[in-house]
Amino acid sequence: MxxxxxxxxxxxxxxxxxxxxxxxxxxxxxxxxxxxxxxxxxxxxxxxxxxxxxxxxxxxxxxxxxxDGRYLAPITHADPAHLHLTGTGLTHLGSAATRDGMHAEVKKVEVGATDTMKMFRMGIEGGKPEAGKVGVQPEWFYKGNGHSLAAPGKALTSPAFALDHGEEPEMAGIYVIDDKGQAFRLGFAVSNEFSDHVTERQNYLYLAHSKLRPASIGPEIRVGAPPADIRGTSRILRDGKVLWEKPFLSGEENMSHSFANLEYHHFKYRLFRRPGDVHVHMFGTATLSFGDGIRVEPGDVFEIEAPGFGEPLRNAVAVDQPEAFGDLAVRDL
Structure with missing residues (x-):
């Protein structure tokens, strides 16, 4: 469904x-x-x-x-502050290659010796534990709340200070918390975990900054567990023509972590089990146009689709107006 x-x-x-x-x-x-x-x-x-x-x-x-642009995000909360956008990275086979290369270049170390690759190998070795057991923790990041969730067909807007406007085609898990504080999985949706890869490339400790961007999911949620092998397509359109296109893989057959392990390490925090809250958790990717040297421009359109997950997800790229430093300066009461 x-x-x-x-x-x-x-x-x-x-x-x-x-x-x-x-x-x-x-x-x-x-x-x-x-x-x-x-x-x-x-x-x-x-x-x-x-x-x-x-x-x-x-x-x-x-x-x-x-x-006709009528789709809303497939799940919303009446109070957007109670919808949490989060994610895990380095979860897919092959996902570490691009990041390891750019982090090694910055740190001037041998490719494969970065913390990025160490974290990825931890997932390979311990990310799929036996049922009922806890596996290794994944990399985890925060993207924002419901105010950061762009509807399908609407713009993904980068702040003026952003250095890059890159797509990340991923599967997102959709969850609600019942009145007793128990997490329930509604299903999965295609997502665009929009990120700033140039900022991240400066230093991997800037990952937290690079992820504070909007995201989009849908337009439809596939109810229940996802297929073990998910094969989709990610493309960028410029002036109505395909600028870049590449297949992407997801599902546990193509991942270094199980969904159950990633879910456990998110919901083990009581903070994320507040009754009534919504969680949209993005599970990572191994496919980025940034890795192929693509420089996304305002007006470009991202299109992400996967068979079995409904209509394609489309969002144009926009850049916000700059704000003066003085306007953002904190004032004393």
Missing amino acids: LLSQISGADGAIIVLAREEGEPAREVLGAKSVHALALEAANSGRRIADVIAAHGFGAEHDPATLAR
Whole structure:
């Protein structure tokens, strides 16, 4: 099942559900995907059963919705501060190569001797523990909250001080926390974990700064566990023509960590188990246009798609207006 959200004529959220290859149908009485997910989690029912109990209304064509720019982010929170955008890196086979190379260049050390490669090897050796056991911790980063989540079709806006505007095609896990503080996985969606790779290249300790950028997911969430082998395509369009295109791999067959291990190391923190909260956690990639020397420009369009995950995710690149230092200076009360 695929879930999405669009905006109605009165501005209210309309929740849509469909099976791959079929029209999307309105879920009657559903205030949001978040509300449906909490209804399921708090009642101990499957999300599909909750949706079936609500019933279905009008049909919509997914491609037309995308063309008309009607998709919202497939999950939102009424208070955006309670939607958390986070991620883990160095989780995919081959994902360390580009970062190891640029970090080795800066640190003037041999390729393969960086902390990046050491962390990657830790994942290879201990990222897929036996069921019920804890594996090695992954690299982890914070991207922002619901204010940083760009809807499909909307711009990913870099701050004026950014040095790069690079895409990262990834799978994102979508989670809600029930009234008792238990995390529930709703499903997975295609995501663009937009980052500043030039800033990161200066020093790997700038990774935290490089990740404080918007992200986009969807337009649709695939409910349930993902395939073990996910094969998608990431491309950049400039003036309507393909500038760069490359396949990307995800799913546990192509990863150095299991999803269960990555989820454990996120939700082991009580901070991330606050009732009612939403978590969008991005699981990393091994495919970047930056690694091929592409310099993204404002107006370029990212397009990321993977069979079985619904409509492609498209976002244009924009750059925010600069702010004067004096306007940002902290003032005494």
